[in-house]
Amino acid sequence: MKTTKSARLFKRALGILPGGVDSPVRAFKSVGASPLFISRAYGARLEDVDGNVFIDYVMSWGPLIHGHAPKGLVKALQRATTLGTSYGAPSPLEVELATRVRKLMPSLERVRFVSSGTEAAMSAVRVARAATGRDKIIKFEGCYHGHADAFLVQAGSGALTLGTPTSPGVTKAAAADTLLATYNNLASVERVFKANKRQVAALCVEPIAGNMGVVPPAAGFLQGLRALCDTHGALLLFDEVISGFRASAGGAQQVYGVRPDLTCLGKIIGGGLPVGAYGGRADLMELVSPAGPVYQAGTLSGNPLAMTAGIWCLDQLSPKLYKHLAVLGSRLAAGFADAAREAGVDLQVNAFGSVVTPFFTSRQVKDYASATTANTDLYARFFRGMLARGIYPPPSQFEAWFVSAAHTRRDVDKTIAAAREVMRELTQ
Numbered sequence: 152m153k154t155t156k157s158a159r160l161f162k163r164a165l166g167i168l169p170g171g172v173d174s175p176v177r178a179f180k181s182v183g184a185s186p187l188f189i190s191r192a193y194g195a196r197l198e199d200v201d202g203n204v205f206i207d208y209v210m211s212w213g214p215l216i217h218g219h220a221p222k223g224l225v226k227a228l229q230r231a232t233t234l235g236t237s238y239g240a241p242s243p244l245e246v247e248l249a250t251r252v253r254k255l256m257p258s259l260e261r262v263r264f265v266s267s268g269t270e271a272a273m274s275a276v277r278v279a280r281a282a283t284g285r286d287k288i289i290k291f292e293g294c295y296h297g298h299a300d301a302f303l304v305q306a307g308s309g310a311l312t313l314g315t316p317t318s319p320g321v322t323k324a325a326a327a328d329t330l331l332a333t334y335n336n337l338a339s340v341e342r343v344f345k346a347n348k349r350q351v352a353a354l355c356v357e358p359i360a361g362n363m364g365v366v367p368p369a370a371g372f373l374q375g376l377r378a379l380c381d382t383h384g385a386l387l388l389f390d391e392v393i394s395g396f397r398a399s400a401g402g403a404q405q406v407y408g409v410r411p412d413l414t415c416l417g418k419i420i421g422g423g424l425p426v427g428a429y430g431g432r433a434d435l436m437e438l439v440s441p442a443g444p445v446y447q448a449g450t451l452s453g454n455p456l457a458m459t460a461g462i463w464c465l466d467q468l469s470p471k472l473y474k475h476l477a478v479l480g481s482r483l484a485a486g487f488a489d490a491a492r493e494a495g496v497d498l499q500v501n502a503f504g505s506v507v508t509p510f511f512t513s514r515q516v517k518d519y520a521s522a523t524t525a526n527t528d529l530y531a532r533f534f535r536g537m538l539a540r541g542i543y544p545p546p547s548q549f550e551a552w553f554v555s556a557a558h559t560r561r562d563v564d565k566t567i568a569a570a571r572e573v574m575r576e577l578t579q
């Protein structure tokens with residue numbers, strides 16, 4: 152595969168962008184390769200500057216549930232651009248998108264738009280601390296809620312991939328207010344609550360974890376978190392940046408029937424443009440400035456282009472779409488498992504609808520400790536083998552593969568055929 156133009160660009164990028172990228176996981180560091188520079192994308196395809204075309208399973212890390220550059224979205228954005236790209240003032244579009252969000256996720260009685268999942272999560276925590284007058288938060292090892300200081304303590308995603316779960320630059324004070332529990336382990340949560348009586352403002356959780364790879368909640372886990380928060384007077388914060396509108400149109404909270412006090416959203420809500428949102432109980436969200444004293448602001452929050460993309464995206468969600476995603480997601484998961492079995496490779500495949508992670512381990516993966524038994528060198532070899540065969544997987548063992556409306560059964564079968572070949576190579 153020719154990659155000379157990407158290599159040249161990466162060399163230049165390294166001289167001006169830290170690590171040559173604008174987000175760590177894109178650097179391919181954990182998969183022993185150099186990043187490919189993308190020139191265009193359409194449907195389920197990425198095309199790099201050297202003309203190589205790939206079936207894409209990163210899909211911008213989740214936002215592109217409808218695929219790259221769907222015609223209707225492009226048309227809507229082309230029109231929106233002619234009306235101005237940012238007003239710095241309210242527009243009907245924000246009200247329209249917020250109304251759609253609340254219809255799909257009724258627990259968000261009030262919504263505030265921001266420009267990233269990180270902003271959404273950090274702002275939701277600020278509201279929780281203000282509402283309860285408490286300082287501490289509980290998060291789970293391996294879960295990732297963006298790069299705000301409070302969350303970079305044993306984080307998942309890039310932080311986990313880069314093997315530096317607790318980032319330098321995070322003060323001891325910030326880390327001291329962040330307590331850690333074990334995903335899918337209610338006893339660990341109870342222990343943390345009991346050791347910090349009446350000090351926990353909120354428990355933050357990815358209701359379907361995606362940042363240590365895909366780890367669905369065990370039966371009763373989310374319901375148990377709801378009960379523990381109620382017992383200990385803490386607020387339950389669902390980070391649905393990945394699972395929102397992905398696990399179902401109403402997110403994981405609809406699938407599991409658990410009503411959080413606060414939710415943060417991102418990715419699909421902006422359809423690939425920068426949108427994050429946080430929301431929840433009206434009595435909590437009315438604390439947010441200018442309705443209340445909790446300050447939070449943003450120059451480009453709710454900008455008309457991003458709102459246009461979000462409205463288009465949510466309006467296209469349908470039962471037919473989720474059926475398509477579930478069928479292809481499970482086909483992909485089963486195909487990985489079959490390929491590994493045939494080749495005699497230890498593989499655990501976790502999946503939930505259209506998100507899948509093949510873990511190179513014999514251990515069932517249900518939390519951070521079991522996820523990190525995965526053989527990241529094997530994953531790196533698998534990644535490089537798939538790339539050479541025209542498949543673009545997430546460049547990290549600890550991420551999700553995303554299927555979209557644009558992926559076809561043929562794409563998935565091609566992917567499985569490639570996986571069969573690569574798995575065999577891994578054992579030679």
Ligand code: KE4
Binds near residue numbers: 362417418
């Ligand atoms: P952003 O600030 O990247 O928009 O969102 C942060 C975030 C918050 N919560 C969850 C559950 C998330 O998954 C994320 C971001 N996800 C990562 C990858 N899993 C984004 C990719 C990247 O960091 O480049």
